[in-house]
Amino acid sequence: MDKVYHLEAPLSIEDIECLKIGDMVDVSGYIYTARDAAHQRFLKLIKEGKELPIPIEGQIIYYVGPTPAPPGKVIGAAGATTSYRMDPYSPALLEMGLKGMIGKGRRSNEVKEAMVKYKAIYMASVGGAAALMSRSIKEASVVAYEEMGPEAVMKLKVEKMPAIVVNDIFGNDLYNEGKKKYRIN
Amino acid sequence: MRQISTRTIIDRIKDSAMRLNFELKEDVLSSLKDALDNEESQVGKEILNQLIENAGIARHDMIPICQDTGLAIIIAEMGQEVCIVGGDLRSAFEEGIRQGYKEGYLRNSVCHPFTRENTGDNTPIIVHFDMVPGDRLKLWFAAKGGGSENMSRLFMLPPSAGWVGVKEKIVQTVEEAGPNPCPPTIIGVGIGGSFEQSALLAQKALFRPLGTLNPDSELVKMEDEVLEEINKTGIGPQGLGGRITSLAVHILMMPCHISSLPLAIDIQCHASRYTEIIF
Ligand code: SF4
Numbered sequence: 001m002d003k004v005y006h007l008e009a010p011l012s013i014e015d016i017e018c019l020k021i022g023d024m025v026d027v028s029g030y031i032y033t034a035r036d037a038a039h040q041r042f043l044k045l046i047k048e049g050k051e052l053p054i055p056i057e058g059q060i061i062y063y064v065g066p067t068p069a070p071p072g073k074v075i076g077a078a079g080a081t082t083s084y085r086m087d088p089y090s091p092a093l094l095e096m097g098l099k100g101m102i103g104k105g106r107r108s109n110e111v112k113e114a115m116v117k118y119k120a121i122y123m124a125s126v127g128g129a130a131a132l133m134s135r136s137i138k139e140a141s142v143v144a145y146e147e148m149g150p151e152a153v154m155k156l157k158v159e160k161m162p163a164i165v166v167n168d169i170f171g172n173d174l175y176n177e178g179k180k181k182y183r184i185n
Numbered sequence: 186m187r188q189i190s191t192r193t194i195i196d197r198i199k200d201s202a203m204r205l206n207f208e209l210k211e212d213v214l215s216s217l218k219d220a221l222d223n224e225e226s227q228v229g230k231e232i233l234n235q236l237i238e239n240a241g242i243a244r245h246d247m248i249p250i251c252q253d254t255g256l257a258i259i260i261a262e263m264g265q266e267v268c269i270v271g272g273d274l275r276s277a278f279e280e281g282i283r284q285g286y287k288e289g290y291l292r293n294s295v296c297h298p299f300t301r302e303n304t305g306d307n308t309p310i311i312v313h314f315d316m317v318p319g320d321r322l323k324l325w326f327a328a329k330g331g332g333s334e335n336m337s338r339l340f341m342l343p344p345s346a347g348w349v350g351v352k353e354k355i356v357q358t359v360e361e362a363g364p365n366p367c368p369p370t371i372i373g374v375g376i377g378g379s380f381e382q383s384a385l386l387a388q389k390a391l392f393r394p395l396g397t398l399n400p401d402s403e404l405v406k407m408e409d410e411v412l413e414e415i416n417k418t419g420i421g422p423q424g425l426g427g428r429i430t431s432l433a434v435h436i437l438m439m440p441c442h443i444s445s446l447p448l449a450i451d452i453q454c455h456a457s458r459y460t461e462i463i464f
Contacts, residue, residue, distance in 0.1 A: 022228055022425075067252050067292040076290055077249035082332055082365060104423065105364045126235045126423055127332065127367035128456045130252040131243035149303070150252075150292060162235065164228055164425060174228075175364055178426020182226060183419030 009158075010058035011099040016121050019165050021174040025123060026136075026160040027102070031060040033154040035081060038145055039089035046092055053144035054153060057097035062125075063104075065150035066134070075140045075156075079130030080104040083122070087111050094118045102163055106175050116171045123163035124174075136161040186268040187320040189464045191277035194269075197462050198281025198326065202257070203289035205328050205458040206249040209240035212395040213371075213432070213457050220369060220422075220429040229427030233369075236455060251456040254291040255328030257282045257310040260389070264319035267464075279308045294331065313385065325392050327459035333366035333452045339384055342446040348407065351376060351448050356414045358450045359431065364424020366452045371395065372415070372434045373451035377441040387451035390435040392459060399436065408434045 007015055009029035019025070032054045034042070042052055063083055067076030083103030090101065091114040099120045104127040107115075115122060125133060139157035146152050166174040214237065221233050243250045259278050269277075286293060286307040293307045317323075338358045342350055355374060362370075375386025399405045412434045421427025432455070441447055 024228075024231060065252060065292070067249050067254060068290045070248065070290040073246075073248070076292075077243070077252040077254075079252045081252075104367070106424075124364075124423060124425065126232050126239075127364075128251040128330075128454060129235045129239040131246060131248050131250060132235055132239040134248060135242055135246075164231075164423075166425070174425050178226065178228065178421060179363075179419040179424070180426075181419065182421055182426045182428060184417040 007100075009060045009100070011060065012058060013099075013119055016099060017119070017169060019121060020168050020170070021165050021172045021177060023165040025163050025165060027060065027163060028159050028161070029157070031062050031102075031156050031158055032143070033062050033064050033156060035063060035065050035151045036085040036089075037148055037151045038153045039086050041145065043089045043092055046096075054155070056093055058099050060100035060102060061093070061098060062102045062156065067150070069140070075134055075137050077130035078134045078137060080125045080127055080133075083107060090114065094120050107167060112167055112171065112173065115167050116169060119169045121165055121169060122167040124166045125161070125163045133161060186266055187264070188268050188270050189322055191269060191271040191274070193464065194274070194277045195281040195284065197464070198278055199285035199288065201326055201460050201462060202282055202285025202291065202328065205326070205460055206254050206289060206291055207247050208244050209250050210457060213455060214240055216395040216432045217369070217455065220432060224422065224427050224429050226421055226425070226427035228425050229422040229429060232422035232425070233429070249291060250458070251330060252292060253294060253330040253332065254286070255330050255458060256295060256334075257307065258327045258329055258388070259310060260313045260315070260325040260385075262315045262317045262323040264321045265316055266320035267322050275312055278312060279310055282307055282310050322464040324462040325389070325459060326462060327388070327391075330454055330456060333370060333454035336362035336366045336452045337387075337450060339380070339447070339449045341380065342448055344444065344446045346446055351446070352411055352414065354448055355411050355434070355450055356418070359415050359452070360418055360420070362452055363420060367454040367456070368420055368424055369422055369429050369432045369455050371453040371455075371457055372411070372431050373453060374411075374434060374436040375449040375451070376436060376438040376447070378439050378447055379441065379445075380447055382439070383447035383449035384451070386437040386439065387449035390437040391451060391453050391457065392461070393435050395433050401438070404436045404438060408436055
């Protein structure tokens with residue numbers, strides 16, 4: 001690829017306003033993991049007006065349920081899970097200032113609209129490239145819901161985790177544009 | 186009668202469960218490398234490169250290729266002259282899985298359909314038995330991920346649909362799956378038989394190494410035709426646009442009821458994990 005954009009999490013609006021769909025990025029800094037069960041709990045807390053176990057403003061959430069860490073390793077295989085399961089919960093987090101999501105697969109129109117409105121991006125990491133992702137994770141600690149096993153919420157320190165911008169703050173969607181571009185009729 | 190002990194079976198299954206998850210099969214790896222030459226999209230090329238690199242890291246670090254280490258499926262062909270000693274066969278399979286998933290730090294991905302409570306040891310597994318002549322026990326053992334399995338479909342078509350109707354359904358299924366099964370995918374197709382047999386055929390079709398020809402020349406042509414159509418959709422690696430949506434289409438076919446045309450489409454992601462074990 002010609003250019004790789006470096007992102008340092010947490011993010012500011014300046015970090016992402018120049019990014020367009022199809023851009024390759026690598027993410028460093030601290031990010032959080034959450035799958036649907038954790039999102040469900042987040043939303044319940046928001047509705048009850050309670051504090052969430054992780055900060056949201058400027059943060060990146062990675063949708064992942066890793067394999068158990070073998071001895072001597074920080075984490076097991078840690079590739080992205082399918083994102084649509086998080087769709088019902090994401091708009092509320094975007095409203096609170098979430099700036100980035102990493103997963104795989106299409107997002108709902110509600111999520112896409114919220115990304116434009118609150119200025120946030122969605123990135124895909126390559127599904128099934130779980131060993132590669134795991135190598136860019138330098139530290140991992142459970143910060144909430146330990147009892148949920150692979151669904152627990154973790155704080156990760158990542159270094160150059162590769163991802164591709166799929167939805168930018170301008171409302172573009174690489175799943176649509178990419179397919180259109182290469183379709184042969 | 187030839188005796189085979191459950192102890193040997195447990196050990197082989199255990200080792201295979203780990204090896205399958207750490208080592209991407211050679212045929213898949215070389216197919217991904219070939220795909221690099223044919224992919225026009227830059228993003229697509231980058232994805233293929235990442236998958237190739239991923240396979241190297243997984244093998245070297247002995248960590249799974251994919252975090253979804255799968256539901257275990259065993260298709261067993263039991264020779265009529267084989268006698269299993271030391272316990273029952275199904276329990277031996279499950280014990281092998283239990284040990285392999287634990288020792289290999291693989292993810293337990295089996296749960297109650299409604300409560301979603303994890304069974305904790307990746308069992309029960311799915312077993313299909315068949316009796317064959319001879320004194321061997323042959324197992325096809327696959328670890329199947331949920332993302333691609335969820336996109337698989339079965340249709341009972343009207344016989345008038347014919348080959349054209351079948352082709353349309355396969356391409357439509359791949360289109361609807363889009364990015365979800367982690368393309369590039371391998372498409373297993375079962376045509377004919379009965380409702381459940383077509384699904385088994387589709388699964389067995391996936392047990393042919395990539396890059397090998399279908400022994401049935403009629404099917405060779407059909408496979409090429411469907412693959413070409415699929416790769417015109419533009420879905421591409423990971424659904425982000427490109428030439429390589431699927432690496433191959435593999436078809437198995439058998440006669441069916443005069444009033445039916447069963448069609449099963451088993452979508453397998455690039456993390457194709459299966460092995461043949463012969464005792
Ligand atoms: S579809 Fe395959 S590669 Fe993708 S996450 Fe599931 S098992 Fe892994």
